[in-house]
Amino acid sequence: xxxxxxxxxxxxxxxxxxxxxxxxxxxxxxxxxxxxxxxxxxxxxxxxxxxxxxxxxxxxxxxxxxxxxxxxxxxxxxxxxxxxxxxxxxxxxxxxxxxxxxxxxxxxxxxxxxxxxxxxxxxxxxxxxxxxxxxxxxxxxxxxxxxxxxxxxxxxxxxxxxxxxxxxxxxxxxxxxxxxxxxxxxxxxxxxxxxxxxxxxxxxxxxxxxxxxxxxxxxxxxxxxxxxxxxxx
Amino acid sequence: xxxxxxxxxxxxxxxxxxxxxxxxxxxxxxxxxxxxxxxxxxxxxxxxxxxxxxxxxxxxxxxxxxxxxxxxxxxxxxxxxxxxxxxxxxxxxxxxxxxxxxxxxxxxxxxxxxxxxxxxxxxxxxxxxxxxxxxxxxxxxxxxxxxxxxxxxxxxxxxxxxxxxxxxxxxxxxxxxxxxxxxxxxxxxxxxxxxxxxxxxxxxxxxxxxxxxxxxxxxxxxxxxxxxxxxxx
Amino acid sequence: xxxxxxxxxxxxxxxxxxxxxxxxxxxxxxxxxxxxxxxxxxxxxxxxxxxxxxxxxxxxxxxxxxxxxxxxxxxxxxxxxxxxxxxxxxxxxxxxxxxxxxxxxxxxxxxxxxxxxxxxxxxxxxxxxxxxxxxxxxxxxxxxxxxxxxxxxxxxxxxxxxxxxxxxxxxxxxxxxxxxxxxxxxxxxxxxxxxxxxxxxxxxxxxxxxxxxxxxxxxxxxxxxxxxxxxxx
Amino acid sequence: xxxxxxxxxxxxxxxxxxxxxxxxxxxxxxxxxxxxxxxxxxxxxxxxxxxxxxxxxxxxxxxxxxxxxxxxxxxxxxxxxxxxxxxxxxxxxxxxxxxxxxxxxxxxxxxxxxxxxxxxxxxxxxxxxxxxxxxxxxxxxxxxxxxxxxxxxxxxxxxxxxxxxxxxxxxxxxxxxxxxxxxxxxxxxxxxxxxxxxxxxxxxxxxxxxxxxxxxxxxxxxxxxxxxxxxxx
Numbered sequence: 001x002x003x004x005x006x007x008x009x010x011x012x013x014x015x016x017x018x019x020x021x022x023x024x025x026x027x028x029x030x031x032x033x034x035x036x037x038x039x040x041x042x043x044x045x046x047x048x049x050x051x052x053x054x055x056x057x058x059x060x061x062x063x064x065x066x067x068x069x070x071x072x073x074x075x076x077x078x079x080x081x082x083x084x085x086x087x088x089x090x091x092x093x094x095x096x097x098x099x100x101x102x103x104x105x106x107x108x109x110x111x112x113x114x115x116x117x118x119x120x121x122x123x124x125x126x127x128x129x130x131x132x133x134x135x136x137x138x139x140x141x142x143x144x145x146x147x148x149x150x151x152x153x154x155x156x157x158x159x160x161x162x163x164x165x166x167x168x169x170x171x172x173x174x175x176x177x178x179x180x181x182x183x184x185x186x187x188x189x190x191x192x193x194x195x196x197x198x199x200x201x202x203x204x205x206x207x208x209x210x211x212x213x214x215x216x217x218x219x220x221x222x223x224x225x226x227x228x229x230x231x232x233x
Numbered sequence: 234x235x236x237x238x239x240x241x242x243x244x245x246x247x248x249x250x251x252x253x254x255x256x257x258x259x260x261x262x263x264x265x266x267x268x269x270x271x272x273x274x275x276x277x278x279x280x281x282x283x284x285x286x287x288x289x290x291x292x293x294x295x296x297x298x299x300x301x302x303x304x305x306x307x308x309x310x311x312x313x314x315x316x317x318x319x320x321x322x323x324x325x326x327x328x329x330x331x332x333x334x335x336x337x338x339x340x341x342x343x344x345x346x347x348x349x350x351x352x353x354x355x356x357x358x359x360x361x362x363x364x365x366x367x368x369x370x371x372x373x374x375x376x377x378x379x380x381x382x383x384x385x386x387x388x389x390x391x392x393x394x395x396x397x398x399x400x401x402x403x404x405x406x407x408x409x410x411x412x413x414x415x416x417x418x419x420x421x422x423x424x425x426x427x428x429x430x431x432x433x434x435x436x437x438x439x440x441x442x443x444x445x446x447x448x449x450x451x452x453x454x455x456x457x458x459x460x461x462x463x464x465x466x
Numbered sequence: 467x468x469x470x471x472x473x474x475x476x477x478x479x480x481x482x483x484x485x486x487x488x489x490x491x492x493x494x495x496x497x498x499x500x501x502x503x504x505x506x507x508x509x510x511x512x513x514x515x516x517x518x519x520x521x522x523x524x525x526x527x528x529x530x531x532x533x534x535x536x537x538x539x540x541x542x543x544x545x546x547x548x549x550x551x552x553x554x555x556x557x558x559x560x561x562x563x564x565x566x567x568x569x570x571x572x573x574x575x576x577x578x579x580x581x582x583x584x585x586x587x588x589x590x591x592x593x594x595x596x597x598x599x600x601x602x603x604x605x606x607x608x609x610x611x612x613x614x615x616x617x618x619x620x621x622x623x624x625x626x627x628x629x630x631x632x633x634x635x636x637x638x639x640x641x642x643x644x645x646x647x648x649x650x651x652x653x654x655x656x657x658x659x660x661x662x663x664x665x666x667x668x669x670x671x672x673x674x675x676x677x678x679x680x681x682x683x684x685x686x687x688x689x690x691x692x693x694x695x696x697x698x699x
Numbered sequence: 700x701x702x703x704x705x706x707x708x709x710x711x712x713x714x715x716x717x718x719x720x721x722x723x724x725x726x727x728x729x730x731x732x733x734x735x736x737x738x739x740x741x742x743x744x745x746x747x748x749x750x751x752x753x754x755x756x757x758x759x760x761x762x763x764x765x766x767x768x769x770x771x772x773x774x775x776x777x778x779x780x781x782x783x784x785x786x787x788x789x790x791x792x793x794x795x796x797x798x799x800x801x802x803x804x805x806x807x808x809x810x811x812x813x814x815x816x817x818x819x820x821x822x823x824x825x826x827x828x829x830x831x832x833x834x835x836x837x838x839x840x841x842x843x844x845x846x847x848x849x850x851x852x853x854x855x856x857x858x859x860x861x862x863x864x865x866x867x868x869x870x871x872x873x874x875x876x877x878x879x880x881x882x883x884x885x886x887x888x889x890x891x892x893x894x895x896x897x898x899x900x901x902x903x904x905x906x907x908x909x910x911x912x913x914x915x916x917x918x919x920x921x922x923x924x925x926x927x928x929x930x931x932x
Contacts, residue, residue: 060330091398092345092391093352097293100345104337108383112325112333119326141393150341150390157386158325160374165324168929183917197916204918211910217896218882219903219925226918230867401696416684430683437685444677450663451649452670452692459685463634526796557864558811558857559818563759566811570803574849578791578799585792607859616807616857623852624791626840631790 003049005074007031007067009057009114010084011043014184015133018202019081020047022210028079031070033057057084057110058102067117076121079129079213082111087137087148095146103151111155115162119171128171129213132159136179136233163222172220174212178205179227200228236282238307240264240300242290242347243317244276247417248366251435252314253280255443261312264303266290290317290343291335300350309354312362312446315344320370320381328379336384344388348395352404361404362446365392369412369466396455405453407445411438412460433461469515471540473497473533475523475580476550477509480650481599484668485547486513488676494545497536499523523550523576524568533583542587545595545679548577553603553614561612569617577621581628585637594637595679598625602645602699629688638686640678644671645693666694702748704773706730706766708756708813709783710742713883714832717901718780719746721909727778730769732756756783756809757801766816775820778828778912781810786836786847794845802850810854814861818870827870828912831858835878835932862921871919873911877904878926899927 006023010016011032020030020043030050034040040052051073053066070077087103088095115130122128137145138152156175163173181187183199191198208226215221227233239256243249244265253263253276263283267273273285284306286299303310320336321328348363355361370378371385389408396406414420416432424431441459448454460466472489476482477498486496486509496516500506506518517539519532536543553569554561581596588594603611604618622641629639647653649665657664674692681687693699705722709715710731719729719742729749733739739751750772752765769776786802787794814829821827836844837851855874862872880886882898890897907925914920926932 092348092395093398095345095349097342097346100342104341104387108337108387109330109333112328112379113330115325116328137390141390141395141397143394143398146345146391146394146398149394150387153390154337154341154383154387157370157374157383158379161376161379161382162325162374164374164932165326165376165379170928172928199917201915201917204915208914208918208920215907216900216903217928218879218898218900219907220928221907222924222926224923225921227921229869229871229916229919233863397699403695405695413684432684434682434684437682441681441685441687448674449667449670450695451665451667452674453695454674455691455693457690458688460688462636462638462683462686466630558814558861559864561811561815563808563812566808570807570853574803574853575796575799578794578845579796581791582794603856607856607861607863609860609864612811612857612860612864615860616853619856620803620807620849620853623836623840623849624845627842627845627848628791628840630840631792631842631845 002075003027003029004078005029005031005070005076006079006081007033007070007077007118008081008083009033009110010082011040013039014182014202015205016083017043018206019083019209020050022203022206023079024048024050026210029074031074033066057114058105060109060113063110063113064117067114076125077118078122078125078127080114080118080131081209082114082130082132084110085133085135087151089145089148091144092146100147100150103147104154107151108154108158111158119166122171123169126170130162130171130173131209131212132173132175134159134175134177136177138175138177160222167220170217172213172215174221175223176205176209176212177223177225179225179233180231197228197230200226235308236260236262237311238262238264238303238309239312239314240266240303240310240351241314241316242266242288242343243315244273247415247435248438249316250276251439252316252442253283255436255439256312257281257283259443262307264307266299290347291338293342293346296343296346297350300347309358310351311355311358311360313347313351313364314442315347315363315365317343318366318368320384322378322381324377325379333380333383336380337387340384341387341391344391352399355404356402359403363395363404363406364442364445365406365408367392367408367410369410371408371410393455400453403450405446405448407454408456409438409442409445410456410458412458412466413464430461430463433459468541469493469495470544471495471497471536471542472545472547473499473536473543473584474547474549475499475521475576476548477506479505480648480668481671482549483509484672485549485675486516488669488672489545490514490516492676495540497540499532523580524571526575526579529576529579530583533580542591543584544588544591544593546580546584546597547675548580548596548598550576551599551601553617555611555614557610558612566613566616569613570620573617574620574624577624585632588637589635592636596628596637596639597675597678598639598641600625600641600643602643604641604643626688633686636683638679638681640687641689642671642675642678643689643691645691645699646697663694663696666692701774702726702728703777704728704730704769704775705778705780706732706769706776706817707780707782708732708754708809709781710739712738713881713901714904715782716742717905718782718908719749721902721905722778723747723749725909728773730773732765756813757804759808759812762809762812763816766813775824776817777821777824777826779813779817779830780908781813781829781831783809784832784834786850788844788847790843791845799846799849802846803853806850807853807857810857818865821870822868825869829861829870829872830908830911831872831874833858833874833876835876837874837876859921866919869916871912871914873920874922875904875908875911876922876924878924878932879930896927896929899925
């Protein structure tokens with residue numbers, strides 16, 4: 001029998017890659033989406049049973065095309081991890097229409113379109129998981145985060161609406177609030193003085209995401225906040 | 234001396250028209266924006282000191298153009314009431330990319346662009362009011378409200394970000410949560426059995442919006458919820 | 467005809483006194499409750515139509531007794547402003563059972579008991595206002611605010627439950643979130659370097675509280691946040 | 700080496716018993732607290748390595764006494780599950796001072812006192828878990844839940860304050876929002892027509908609680924909501 005399929009949309013070198021490794025280690029085939037083909041190929045060579053799908057999630061047609069190929073290549077999707085999350089950090093005076101729209105396309109519209117590609121098969125199977133990766137900004141519109149926060153709030157509302165609609169169809173939609181800085185080459189460089197314990201470990205986040213997909217139907221979580229133990233919040 | 238200028242974006246026959254009448258009665262000139270020129274002309278003929286500006290807020294260029302003309306015709310804007318709020322009521326499976334995008338353009342992107350047209354003059358004046366009209370859906374992503382709720386959540390987050398950034402510059406941004414059905418010909422027809430007290434009166438909502446613009450600087454409200462006394466919530 | 471009666475529970479020298487002055491100026495008789503008789507007498511001598519009622523709100527019997535006397539002296543109550551709000555600022559390790567209980571008695575239990583004294587007459591009259599004065603801590607349990615925050619959260623939940631139950635009976639219950647430092651001799655002394663605009667003015671807060679009691683029934687607010695324009699939040 | 704110690708405060712026949720079984724199965728000794736000695740003895744006879752401690756959590760002295768004996772009998776506590784959660788369902792007009800106080804004592808004061816008994820040893824050990832079991836009422840003050848909701852809101856705020864204070868000391872405090880009806884003889888009898896899938900399974904809830912205590916320090920959850928897949932929310 002074919003292994004179940006997990007799609008990770010937005011596989012950067014931190015969380016996305018960790019999600020791919022975690023679900024692969026748990027015995028799933030993984031379809032990995034990102035914009036950079038070279039990076040994707042490299043990542044796939046290190047994750048067993050994974051396949052690369054180049055995709056710019058700002059364009060619904062590219063998403064539709066990628067999921068069509070995934071289904072042909074690997075079969076119906078059982079778990080969708082929506083991890084695409086770029087967005088500009090700027091206040092209302094500094095924000096261009098383009099930056100505002102891009103943040104919303106990546107975080108909200110892309111999430112809708114990707115979800116719509118997998119929902120019919122999940123409804124038919126009577127099972128499935130959609131995990132959307134959010135941030136503190138999903139809950140709070142800070143002064144310097146106009147595009148990112150409003151895009152994340154839109155995404156969270158969409159995920160909540162999906163969870164309520166799809167729960168009775170046995171599709172578990174959940175939302176992860178990352179409240180901390182992820183340990184990446186980029187963040188370490190930007191904050192060289194912070195101790196190790198300041199950073200969130202991608203593998204620990206991946207473990208939490210995987211846990212959500214394993215919850216039994218009588219006790220499903222919608223929203224899971226995650227932060228490092230020493231975080232001020 | 235010229236009367237101060239209030240712009241109402243999205244003047245339907247209910248709240249928008251009531252906002253126009255209220256601010257006009259308080260001695261302001263009002264610039265009224267809607268898509269329908271016939272309706273706009275009719276409304277303006279009944280509101281003293283008002284001018285019509287035909288505008289589809291889904292198109293940033295139309296907003297920019299309208300505000301350019303408003304400034305030429307009437308002077309810098311002191312109060313912006315962002316009341317455009319259309320959005321489809323549908324669940325994730327029924328929602329098209331177009332409907333999802335339209336809801337976000339009307340509620341969130343339009344609010345950004347309209348606000349950006351008035352902020353520079355308000356900053357220079359060291360005063361100003363931006364009131365954004367939200368809904369219960371701004372706070373809650375219900376199953377059958379995917380496009381509307383996610384657009385309203387995006388709008389609310391943007392308003393909060395603007396409030397935090399602009400407060401110290403003495404521009405008061407506030408957000409109104411309408412939690413009830415507004416008394417309109419359309420809603421009465423759809424719910425013929427409901428008693429009068431079930432409905433929110435546009436003039437009462439307008440009074441609350443006006444109150445927000447009159448708050449002294451030591452005690453500003455960001456979020457104001459409004460509902461009829463008998464509402465279940 | 468007798469003037470309507472407003473009771474202010476917890477009339478310190480800042481907000482409470484301002485509430486008394488505002489409602490008195492609006493033509494109501496005011497019954498003022500505090501623990502200190504000397505202070506109460508002094509305040510009453512400066513507020514027309516006011517009467518002092520010595521009361522420690524931690525003791526339900528004292529509340530019941532005070533409201534019995536108020537009704538005998540002045541008639542049924544039309545507006546109750548619950549402003550008692552003491553509470554210790556300490557973390558969980560520093561908090562005694564007594565301090566934790568005192569905070570809850572002042573903020574939550576006292577609010578229940580005071581409300582219960584006026585509800586029957588308000589139900590019979592088919593009108594009435596109960597305004598409860600909260601704080602940012604009502605919404606957020608910060609590390610160093612264990613007793614105060616948990617008492618304020620309890621109070622807010624009670625007010626919300628009352629609002630939902632009493633709304634259909636035409637009694638308007640509302641909750642004010644004060645998000646800033648009130649301008650008092652005590653706070654000025656503690657923060658001598660802060661500019662005037664850092665502080666919230668009691669008269670401005672009183673104006674907002676009075677506004678809540680004047681809202682028409684088709685558009686009632688439950689929760690009103692107030693903060694100075696320059697506040698970081 | 701001695702097995703680590705887990706205390707379950709409030710072990711009714713549903714969740715509490717499931718927590719005891721789960722932590723016992725994971726290799727911990729369990730100390731079980733309830734008011735009914737007969738029930739406690741029976742439960743302990745079925746859970747390996749467990750001991751009964753009769754305790755009415757409304758009385759801080761009984762809590763202090765029980766934890767003193769637990770430490771003598773079993774050693775320092777590594778995990779505290781605070782599951783005591785009784786509270787009356789009544790509106791503000793029907794609520795007695797006694798019922799309001801009892802709900803708060805069981806949910807909030809008892810949680811403070813029990814936590815204070817284990818915090819010093821946890822701080823010294825540089826590790827520990829406190830999981831508090833909440834409910835939807837922790838977030839929402841419904842009309843008919845005045846005592847229960849305000850007590851749960853108080854409890855949640857306290858847990859949040861503890862989480863913020865104790866996180867940097869490597870003590871993980873988390874809060875579980877149960878949003879559904881637990882499968883018990885009592886609830887089945889009260890709702891005989893509901894299908895199996897309507898109910899939350901105690902063992903599934905216990906699994907989630909245990910998961911919280913196993914999270915790595917770089918990705919801790921504060922608040923975990925749990926509901927059956929078909930729940931309307």
